[in-house]
Amino acid sequence: MKIKVFVTPKKNVLDPQGVAVGHALESLGLKGLKGTRVGKVVELEVDAGDSPRLRAQLDKLCRDLLSNPVIEDYQYEIAGE
Amino acid sequence: MKIAVLQFPGSNCDLDAFHLFATGLGLPTRFVWHKETRLGEADLVVVPGGFSYGDYLRCGAIARFSPVMGAVRDHAEKGGVILGICNGFQILCEAGLLPGALIRNSSLEFRCVTCDLAVEDAGPAFNTRSLGRRIRLPIAHGEGNYRIDAAGRESLETNHQVLLRYVDNPNGSQGSIAGVRNEEGNVFGMMPHPDRAFERFHPSRDGIAVARAVLSLRFPEILKMSA
Numbered sequence: 001m002k003i004k005v006f007v008t009p010k011k012n013v014l015d016p017q018g019v020a021v022g023h024a025l026e027s028l029g030l031k032g033l034k035g036t037r038v039g040k041v042v043e044l045e046v047d048a049g050d051s052p053r054l055r056a057q058l059d060k061l062c063r064d065l066l067s068n069p070v071i072e073d074y075q076y077e078i079a080g081e
Numbered sequence: 082m083k084i085a086v087l088q089f090p091g092s093n094c095d096l097d098a099f100h101l102f103a104t105g106l107g108l109p110t111r112f113v114w115h116k117e118t119r120l121g122e123a124d125l126v127v128v129p130g131g132f133s134y135g136d137y138l139r140c141g142a143i144a145r146f147s148p149v150m151g152a153v154r155d156h157a158e159k160g161g162v163i164l165g166i167c168n169g170f171q172i173l174c175e176a177g178l179l180p181g182a183l184i185r186n187s188s189l190e191f192r193c194v195t196c197d198l199a200v201e202d203a204g205p206a207f208n209t210r211s212l213g214r215r216i217r218l219p220i221a222h223g224e225g226n227y228r229i230d231a232a233g234r235e236s237l238e239t240n241h242q243v244l245l246r247y248v249d250n251p252n253g254s255q256g257s258i259a260g261v262r263n264e265e266g267n268v269f270g271m272m273p274h275p276d277r278a279f280e281r282f283h284p285s286r287d288g289i290a291v292a293r294a295v296l297s298l299r300f301p302e303i304l305k306m307s308a
Contacts, residue, residue, distance in 0.1 A: 070229070
């Protein structure tokens, strides 16, 4: 089973990287840009099936390690085999 | 007065921190490798600067789960004194031993410069009596931009948990915050480097006063010792 975890800076937290990338996008001609946020994707491959227990464990791992809840949000997608 | 300096893979100011306490203050100081599960006898635990685990994922995010961090947490819960410098500050924030988080400098630049810092009255050990109103310490970081939510910020200010503020904010930190302590007052963290400010050839010698101020929490007599 494949799991994709998306970690993004919280909406109300300044994202210096996003601001800089936004400026570059504008200088390359993108019009009407209203915001740019830079986050990261963590791809996991796990030998297990989807279950509430796995999701509970994933949530804990996302909160404890993969994201820092002070500054970041996370979400994940679980894809089949 | 025994000092333990932690070492993680990628720590690179461990020797500087060791030298500050061992040579600068002449105190018994030893290293504790991150795989240890016990600290041994330690009155002060120093979490040094560097790039633990290559700063992978987030600065300090992986070091926080090192075996030694269990012992560090116990030490903190028993009221033991901890000082985190630079990456050490980031590790303590990640571990939840200090409030807030450190993100990329607003300039996106790595800043390596000696800063003027305003000393705050942050409790019985760290204050303008032990340190004076202004000190100068070097910084060297790319991720020192201190962030905390509005409620957290308010409680930091109300409880006098801010240790130091940049006079000229180099990294975009909220409230120009350069260092904080926990609510209980025994865990200290700062981005500036007292460990790079005590030799004659260093840009300042204020690191000694910072080390003493932290130690004075349990050993007030240290403030009377001559340099």
